[in-house]
Structures are given as structure tokens and as C-alpha cells.
Amino acid sequence: MNTNTTHTGFTLNGEHSGRSTPVQRLKIVALSLLTLLCLTLSSSLWAAEETSDAENRVKGNFAGAGYWREVSDGTEGYTTSKGREHGQLINVSGETWRQWRNRWISPGGLIAIGGSISVLLLTYLILGPMRLDKPRTGRKIERWNPTDRTLHWFVAITFLALAFSGIIIMYGKHFIPDLFGYSFWKGTIAFCKLVHNYIGPIFSVGLIVMLLRWLKNNFFTRTDITWFLQGGGLIGNKHPSAGFMNGGEKGWYWALFFIGSAVVASGFVLDFPIFGQVRDTMQWANLIHGGASLLLFAISLGHIYIGTVGAEGALEGMTTGYVDETWAKQHHDLWYEDVKDQAVDEKDVR
Numbered sequence: 001m002n003t004n005t006t007h008t009g010f011t012l013n014g015e016h017s018g019r020s021t022p023v024q025r026l027k028i029v030a031l032s033l034l035t036l037l038c039l040t041l042s043s044s045l046w047a048a049e050e051t052s053d054a055e056n057r058v059k060g061n062f063a064g065a066g067y068w069r070e071v072s073d074g075t076e077g078y079t080t081s082k083g084r085e086h087g088q089l090i091n092v093s094g095e096t097w098r099q100w101r102n103r104w105i106s107p108g109g110l111i112a113i114g115g116s117i118s119v120l121l122l123t124y125l126i127l128g129p130m131r132l133d134k135p136r137t138g139r140k141i142e143r144w145n146p147t148d149r150t151l152h153w154f155v156a157i158t159f160l161a162l163a164f165s166g167i168i169i170m171y172g173k174h175f176i177p178d179l180f181g182y183s184f185w186k187g188t189i190a191f192c193k194l195v196h197n198y199i200g201p202i203f204s205v206g207l208i209v210m211l212l213r214w215l216k217n218n219f220f221t222r223t224d225i226t227w228f229l230q231g232g233g234l235i236g237n238k239h240p241s242a243g244f245m246n247g248g249e250k251g252w253y254w255a256l257f258f259i260g261s262a263v264v265a266s267g268f269v270l271d272f273p274i275f276g277q278v279r280d281t282m283q284w285a286n287l288i289h290g291g292a293s294l295l296l297f298a299i300s301l302g303h304i305y306i307g308t309v310g311a312e313g314a315l316e317g318m319t320t321g322y323v324d325e326t327w328a329k330q331h332h333d334l335w336y337e338d339v340k341d342q343a344v345d346e347k348d349v350r
Contacts, residue, residue: 084278097283105287106170109294116298120305130233130311132326139343140322141336149321151210158203163297165192165199170290200271204264211257217245218253223334233331244335252303255296262292322349 144152168176169192177185226240227247233239240246245253266289269277277285307314313327325343328336 084276091279093280093283097287100287101290105290105294108291109170109298112295112298113301116301120301120310124305124309127234129309132312132324133239133330134326136327137325138346139325140346140349141325141328141339141343142321143317143323143328144321146321148213149318151206151213152318155203155206155210158199158206159300161195161199162203163293163300165195166290166293167297168192169196170294197271200267204267207256207260207264211253211260214253217243218250220247220250223247224250239330239333241334242332244332246332248302248306252299255299259292259296259299262288263296266292320349 168188172185172189172192176188180188221243223241223243224247227242230236230238230240232246232248266285269285270282270289273282307318311331313324314331316327317323325336325340328340
């Protein structure tokens with residue numbers, strides 16, 4: 001018997017053995033794994049107590065409907081922004097705005113403008129322009145002074161610039177890239193945006209001044225009812241009576257007053273987003289601005305038609321400031337009776 005042998009293990013019956021058995025080694029490994037698992041679970045439970053419920057939902061179910069529903073409602077989540085909507089991570093109303101714009105405002109504008117053009121074209125083809133009933137006398141009456149003419153053309157030119165740039169912004173994407181290429185479209189839309197943003201406030205100032213200056217001549221009277229019943233002279237054999245402004249001109253004035261005011265107010269909200277407007281406010285302003293602008297442009301086509309090719313002699317009043325006596329008696333007979341003594345020979349008009 002070797003008395004120098006060192007015992008380093010135990011046998012299954014409790015006696016010492018010279019080395020560990022495979023079963024003993026498996027027990028040691030299992031015990032180590034069990035200890036490690038217990039430590040891991042403990043640390044995980046401790047970390048869970050330190051996190052919020054929202055964080056747990058993100059870690060456990062990142063794309064969960066419940067969590068994102070709370071985010072969209074604004075009850076969960078935050079940003080580093082200090083704005084009024086810093087806690088709103090998802091703009092839920094944006095889809096509603098898109099539906100209204102694409103399903104109602106955009107097609108509705110095309111219907112209004114297309115319908116207006118169609119009616120005016122049929123009127124011109126069937127009835128033709130409204131001619132003077134009698135020859136010109138060669139004597140002129142001042143209808144618009146230089147201040148009024150300058151104000152009118154200032155508003156008219158800026159209005160048309162805004163109208164065409166706005167139409168390109170609204171509808172250009174549907175045909176310009178295909179016809180002229182994407183690079184041309186990028187430059188066009190950038191230019192139209194600049195025109196719209198910078199000319200808009202200038203137009204607004206001119207419009208307000210013009211509306212205030214011309215207010216006194218645009219209140220409706222009983223005479224205007226007859227004017228409308230006779231279709232401004234299209235119905236019947238006699239041209240209806242009118243004062244300085246006839247029923248149609250007054251109607252255009254009040255369209256500018258009410259619809260134009262909506263365009264101006266909504267335009268300022270969009271053009272100057274520095275007064276704490278939230279996204280929902282900007283979206284509603286965009287819908288109002290687009291709808292009112294398209295409607296106003298459709299109505300303006302009638303005013304442009306009558307003032308140019310639709311009525312003989314109408315454009316002269318706003319280009320030279322003077323109209324012939326025959327035109328004044330035919331279209332504004334009540335006004336003519338008040339100012340006929342002021343008529344001058346055409347050669348004396350400068």
C-alpha cells in the first residue's frame with residue numbers, strides 16, 4: 001500500500017477517491033449554470049423596476065398596436081423640441097388633410113375653373129360680345145382716375161401671378177415632370193413657391209386698400225335686382241339701368257370682399273408660421289386657402305371676360321380712365337345722368 005497517495009475526491013458511498021467522476025463533474029457544471037441563470041434573472045428584474053411602462057412596451061413589443069395608439073394620442077413619448085407640439089410624435093390629422101385636399105379641394109377646383117371657362121366660351125360662341133347699340137359720340141367721361149386705375153392694375157397683376165403660381169403648385173406635378181422632365185419641374189415649383197410666398201402679402205395689402213376705397217359704391221339697391229333678373233342685358237330687348245357700379249360689378253366686389261378675405265387670412269397663417277400655429281391649424285388654413293383661392297379664380301374669369309372681349313368699350317375705362325358717352329348711357333345710365341355735364345371731346349382727353 002502506497003502511503004504517499006493524496007486523496008482529492010470522494011466516492012459515491014462517502015469514501016475518498018483519487019479523482020472526480022463524470023457524474024460529479026456534470027453536477028458542478030449544472031450548479032454553475034443554475035447560479036448564473038439566477039443572477040441573470042435577478043439583474044433583469046431589478047432593471048425592469050427602474051424602467052417605465054412605456055419603455056417596457058417598446059422593448060417587449062416595439063410595433064405593438066397598443067403602444068403606437070398611445071403615441072398617436074399623445075399620451076406616450078416626447079421629443080427634445082420645446083414647441084407646443086413637442087409631445088405629439090405622430091400627426092394623426094395629416095391623413096385627414098390629405099384626403100380632403102386630394103378628394104375634394106383639388107378636383108373641386110378643376111370643376112369650378114373648367115365649368116367657368118366652358119360657360120364663358122359657350123356665351124361667346126352663341127351670343128358673341130356685347131356691342132354698343134348706337135355709334136360712339138366721340139365725347140368722353142372720366143370713369144376711373146389715375147389712383148383707381150393704378151390700384152386696380154396692381155391688384156389684378158399680383159392676383160394673376162398668385163393664381164397661376166398657385167395652380168402650378170396644386171396641379172403642376174401631374175403633367176410638368178412628364179412633359180418637360182424632373183429637373184425643369186424642380187426649378188418651376190421652386191420659382192412658383194417664391195412668387196406665391198412673397199407676392200401674397202403684397203397682394204393682400206393692395207386688395208384691402210382697394211376694397212376700402214370702393215366700398216361706398218358697392219352696396220346693393222333695388223335697381224340691382226332688376227339688373228340680375230335681366231341677366232345684365234342678356235335677357236330682354238333693353239339694357240337694365242345701373243348706377244356707377246352695376247349688379248355684376250357689385251357681385252364681383254363682394255366675392256372679393258368675403259372670399260378674398262378668407263384667402264388673405266389663411267394665406268397669412270401659412271406664410272408666417274411664427275405665431276405658435278400648430279400643425280392642425282396649418283392644415284385647415286391650407287384647405288381653406290386652396291378652396292377659396294380656386295373658387296375666387298373661377299369667378300374672376302367672368303369679370304375678366306366682361307372687362308376684355310365680353311363687352312365693347314369696357315376695357316377702355318380701366319386703361320385710359322375714360323369711356324364714350326354711348327357706353328356710359330348703355331351700361332350705367334343712372335350714373336351718366338349725374339356726370340353727363342362733365343363730358344369732354346375725345347381730342348381733349350390726355
